[in-house]
Amino acid sequence: MHNTGVCVWTNVCIGLALLFFVTVDADPTKAFNNPLNGRAVDLFLLVDENNSYMSVMQLGLVKTALQNIANELNPVGSTPSFGVFFYGATSSVNIVVPHPTTTASAFKAKLDLKQYSMMQTNPSTLMTALDNVDSACQSGCRPSVPRVTVVFSSVLDLKAQAAIRRLEAGRGMTVIIVGIGSYAGTPILNQLASHPVQHYAIPIGNLFELNVVAAHISSIISDVPRFLETNINAPLVITSMLSGIYYTVQLNTQEYTTTKDVLVMLTTNCPGCSVYGSLSEPNPISANTAANQDRHNFYAAGGFPNSQYYFHIPKGTGRIYLSVLGNGMASANILAYVINLPNMMQVSAANVDASSLSETIG
Numbered sequence: 001m002h003n004t005g006v007c008v009w010t011n012v013c014i015g016l017a018l019l020f021f022v023t024v025d026a027d028p029t030k031a032f033n034n035p036l037n038g039r040a041v042d043l044f045l046l047v048d049e050n051n052s053y054m055s056v057m058q059l060g061l062v063k064t065a066l067q068n069i070a071n072e073l074n075p076v077g078s079t080p081s082f083g084v085f086f087y088g089a090t091s092s093v094n095i096v097v098p099h100p101t102t103t104a105s106a107f108k109a110k111l112d113l114k115q116y117s118m119m120q121t122n123p124s125t126l127m128t129a130l131d132n133v134d135s136a137c138q139s140g141c142r143p144s145v146p147r148v149t150v151v152f153s154s155v156l157d158l159k160a161q162a163a164i165r166r167l168e169a170g171r172g173m174t175v176i177i178v179g180i181g182s183y184a185g186t187p188i189l190n191q192l193a194s195h196p197v198q199h200y201a202i203p204i205g206n207l208f209e210l211n212v213v214a215a216h217i218s219s220i221i222s223d224v225p226r227f228l229e230t231n232i233n234a235p236l237v238i239t240s241m242l243s244g245i246y247y248t249v250q251l252n253t254q255e256y257t258t259t260k261d262v263l264v265m266l267t268t269n270c271p272g273c274s275v276y277g278s279l280s281e282p283n284p285i286s287a288n289t290a291a292n293q294d295r296h297n298f299y300a301a302g303g304f305p306n307s308q309y310y311f312h313i314p315k316g317t318g319r320i321y322l323s324v325l326g327n328g329m330a331s332a333n334i335l336a337y338v339i340n341l342p343n344m345m346q347v348s349a350a351n352v353d354a355s356s357l358s359e360t361i362g
């Protein structure tokens with residue numbers, strides 16, 4: 001009995017084995033709650049390295065926070081892909097972790113090499129960093145996977161606004177802005193972050209706080225819904241829908257709403273599934289959104305009952321978030337269509353509160 005000294009109790013042996021072999025830091029029950037995200041994200045982390053705000057020690061704090069975010073987003077079975085770009089000190093954008101880097105351990109190996117950079121003349125800007133994201137995403141972002149960029153900066157520049165809106169419209173990117181220090185809470189934060197800004201603009205006092213909010217940032221990232229393409233004939237098929245779980249997608253409505261209101265029609269073959277839509281909650285659930293009660297049933301080929309729901313989307317709306325509450329049925333389908341409203345039904349934009357979704361039109 002050579003090992004008696006260690007394994008006195010069977011439970012203790014198992015406990016020790018787990019301690020030695022479970023190396024993943026992430027809490028898999030926290031990140032990626034939405035099954036449609038498939039435990040995947042295309043994530044770009046942009047760090048402003050302006051020497052006026054970042055010392056060697058502060059760089060260390062940022063690196064720790066970035067690593068914690070990567071660990072959290074890489075639970076067992078996940079397929080994240082990461083990119084980390086530093087700007088604001090070196091004259092060209094410093095690609096510290098090239099996208100796509102697909103594991104938290106590969107992320108660590110690359111991030112560990114990052115050293116403090118002294119300011120060079122004509123340092124790179126947030127705009128250049130965003131351009132890098134755009135081209136990296138064009139070649140490396142996956143279809144049907146949520147796309148998120150997080151900017152960490154103490155000197156935010158409103159000039160980046162146009163580049164951010166282009167990333168949202170062109171790549172379906174959600175841009176989270178973490179404003180550090182005196183910039184925290186200023187209007188510029190809300191102007192740069194993706195809508196809804198109460199979720200995506202994150203003000204913090206200093207870089208020490210960054211490690212306190214890192215887990216929160218990871219869970220926001222993992223909750224960004226993937227896009228559902230509109231007006232295509234192939235539905236999103238959910239095989240074995242879980243009961244009581246929300247299946248959330250977002251639609252890019254920008255191209256349809258530049259001059260007018262539209263209707264979004266959501267069709268499912270699950271008549272018993274509650275449906276939620278919101279312009280202000282990226283994860284609409286019963287706790288924050290009223291279910292759409294105006295269900296229109298119809299019978300498709302084969303006699304299967306289908307349900308349609310309509311959402312009235314005001315002019316200028318970039319995105320709508322839609323959730324279907326699972327009921328345990330196998331193979332549920334979701335299809336979304338954008339329908340132009342006749343002119344007589346247009347609502348003056350001034351009368352519409354864009355933060356609250358107007359009720360359905362039957």
Ligand SMILES: *[C@@H]1O[C@H](CO)[C@@H](O)[C@H](O)[C@H]1NC(C)=O
Binds near residue numbers: 123125
């Ligand atoms: C760095 O910060 C200083 C002080 O706020 C600012 O004047 C300068 O424009 C910043 N440089 C860059 C490249 O953002």
